[in-house]
Amino acid sequence: MYRFLLTPRWIGGFVLAVAAAAVMLLLGNWQHHRYDERNALNARVDAGATATPADITTVLGRPAAPGTAGPRPADDAAWSRVTMTGRYDAANEILVRSRTVNDAVGYEVVTPLVLADGTAVLVDRGWIPPAPGGATAVPAVPAVPAGQVTVVGRVHPSESRPGAIERRDGRIQVRRVAVDQLAGELPYPVYGGYVLMTEQTPAADPAFVPIPVEHENALQNGGYAIQWWLFAAMALAAYGWLAWREAHPRPAAATPAAR
Template sequence: MWKTALKPRWIAGLVFAIAVSGVFVLLSQWQFGRSTQPEIPVNPATEDARALTDTLQPGDFFHGSVADQMVTAEGSYDPAKQVLVPGRLYNGESGYWVVSAFAVTGAPALSGVAASPQTWIPVARGWVADPADAAAPPSGTLELTGRLLPSESPVPETAPEQGRATAVSVAELINYWGVSSYPGFIAATAEISNGSDVSPAAVPGELKPLRIGPQPPAQQVNWLNLFYSLEWVVFAGFAIFIWWRLVKDDYLRDLEDRLEDGSAHQPDAGPAESHPKAQTSSSEPTEQKVQP
């Protein structure tokens, strides 16, 4: 069969089949790429800063529609309410987030036995490599701007050291600080005091700005495009199969032609000879019995 496959026309056919299969594989990769693309782009409205008090309510659930929203709030920090969250990266270097409690002016006060007179929100102010570089937050009334993010989950079965937290977890921080809080936290981008920005983004120092951008939406699998990508792979294999089938059919035709040519050149058998007994019996005279 290899002799048949090495015919010039079938070599050309193989090259064509491989080219067609390559095109089908590229189409499969394209469909697979489309199957994992986010269908909903990043919402540009999240970059327009809104008042925190109009965006989220304390004591309410953190709604996904307000995640990544840039917000503004007026209030002040309490330097006694500041923790470090370890295991945070900045330009590939591991360090700490500096998280401070911010009392929000004009925020609704929660009711209950454990509720505090003021409502607070954790603010991730920046990153430091050395805990000793985590200075106290700026004092006085500030105009805070930052990105609103959902509360993180605390690390289970981990007891943080004094002045540390396992994560930016509202549930963990309110117990540590003993305050009422919004159900989320803010990654600060600006801290305006008396008209000047005193945040790490404006004042160089050991405290580095976080610069957390809007998070891309979660990728959703488009099953139709995924099915199409698998279908193109099947087509690629089918192109090679068609070439192999045509070569096999040509080989079988050549084999039949050779068998027919061999039958045509085989000599015919001679006429059958008469049986010797028959010849002998026919030459002998027939004896007749005479009845007395």
């Protein structure tokens, strides 16, 4: 009854169905891997929210030479709480433009904090709106505190896809906080991750809006994984159904007798 499955047409259909199912299975496995990665990241975000801040020198690898960045944060260091004490270098302040917080476009202000040993950490002091005139109008940035400052914040990995670095009105302007790239513009060794400030002593200027630490949408990847696995099963089931239909054709409808 099923000898037709050995014909070239049906063998080709079987190979195509298996190949399609295999590709969909691999896509589902990849989405499940992303689901696990994002769940792990969300767990680190939650754990870092209440953890006791550690000295940054114990969390990130020390940078070696001026104008270079240190090692990038390890996976378990990202989003952890750290603390550091130093002096802000306002002369090398960085404006990160076209950043959105609470559905508004403005600037993030990243200022190097120079530690006692001469190394520096890029500290994201927060978000401020642009000056009147549009989303790209350069804002008036609150001055840094004089003297020593203690900062508590969350470790953020360096951002990818860096764009061009510009200098306007004495400040560096960029679209992405790419630490490796920015380190080349600075006269001291720079730690390989930057820090989203959550607390500061003396207190930060109230004009700054703290940068939120958001969770990744792991459920979306989980849904995609199930979707691809279902598609793989459907591809094989469709081949089986077509084969069954071929082996069990419907009886031809009877022709009505002529009167």
